Amino acid sequence: MxxxxxxxxxxxxxxxxxxxxxxxxxxxxxSSDTNTIEYYQTMKRDLLCLMMAYPKYITNIEKEENGQVYLVMESGRKILYDDKKNKNFKKKLSNPDLQDMMEQEYPLSYSKSLMEEDFDPGRRRVYDLLKEVYGESKQQIESNLKNVSLGYENYQFNNNNKAAESLQNAMRELMPIIKERRDIKAYLYPCSGTFNYRLIAGTDQLSPHSFGIAIDLARDKRDYWKWASREEGEERIASYPKELVEIFEKNNFIWGGKWGHFDILHFEYRPEIILKARYFGGKLNDKEWYSGAPYEDPSVKNYIEKINEVLK
Ligand SMILES: [Zn+2]
CATH class of the missing domain: 1.20.5 (Single alpha-helices involved in coiled-coils or other helix-helix interfaces)
Structure with a gap:
């Protein structure tokens, strides 16, 4: 016993x-616990992806005595990484800091099913960053627009930070494919618009179309979470051509079809979100926080050294 x-x-x-x-x-x-290894690892990765995504506009990072970390922009403006506020899903959408913006990991893998309702990677946007890069006002943004040929017609896109160039590259890759594949062509044309200075319906936030960094492709009534049920959205996503999505992602565009609040016709130039997915997707504790990133590139190496120095 x-x-x-x-x-x-x-x-x-x-x-x-x-x-x-x-x-x-x-x-x-x-990751909201600011004393963990994960918190610092995530912060360093986020800052690196931002520096790689906006190389001409982010000139430095800074840590103040109270521990707050900032991006220092070309204009001298500072953008806070973590406001340390406890926010629910809605607050993170209406008032995100850089940490919130980068938080949900965009999946580069292809899935035919709809994402969970509160999983919207890239749908949170820090407007101070967008304004700094693409223009502070309607007038300033308009002066940065450039015509991009979509094959049959030109559309305006922001010429800063390689946005217009990236859309042009995506189109160049798609042209020979849609000649063979009429089924894909039907998802691309007619384009439903690019630059449009307006608020997101039902909010006081500017749409990414206001900055000339988003394109809506051929419209279907099942494309938008406010127009359609989740079942209808799922049906449309299941039919959406993988090749189209992959070419846009390769050129640093995220797809609204990978948001729980789906926006299936919508593609948005968001290099920081794609870079994080590409280099750090699905990785937790590697030996070095930057393993996965192309650190043999001298400018990337430079950013890593800068981050290590400031966030010792
Ligand atoms: Zn759109």
Whole structure:
């Protein structure tokens, strides 16, 4: 009997120890806890992706005495990484900091099903960053627009930070494909618009179309979460051509078809989101926080050194 009791005690101790460890692991994985290794690793990766995505506009990073980390922009404007506020899903959408913007990992893998309702990677936008890069006002943005040929007609896109060039490259890749594949062509044409200075319906936030960094392709009534049920959206996504999505993603565009709040005709130039997915997607604890990034590139190496120096 004694033996049985001892075994029981050992099992109990082992079990409570395991569950205790599991609990600490869960706590440590919470990226909102600012003292964890994960928090710093994520911050460094986010900053690196931002510096790679906006090389002409981000000149430095800075850590102030209170611990706050900022991007320093070309104009001298500083953009805060983490406001340390506790925000729910809605608040993260209406008032995101850089951390919130980069938080949900965009999946580069192809899936025919609709994302979870509150999974909208890239739908959060930091307007200070967009204004700095693409123009502060309607007038300034308009002066940065350039015509991009969509094959049959020209559309205006922002010429800053390689946005117009990236759309042109995507179109150049698509042209020979749609000559062979009429089914894909039907998803591309007629284009439903690019630059349009307007608010997102039902919000006081500017649409990314206002900055000339988004394009809506051929429209279908099942394309938008406000127009259609999730079943209808799912049906449309299942039919959407993989090749079209992959070419846009390759050129640093995210697809609204990968948002729970789906916007299937919508593609948006967001290099920071795609770079994070490309270099760090699905990776947690590698030896170095930057492993995955192309650090043999001298400018990338430079950014990594800068980040290591400021965030020692
Ligand atoms: Zn759109």
């Amino acid at each position: 004694k033996k049985v009791a001892a075994v029981y005690v050992v099992i109990l101790v082992l079990f409570s120890n395991i569950s205790f460890r599991a609990k600490t692991l869960i706590l440590n994985n919470d």
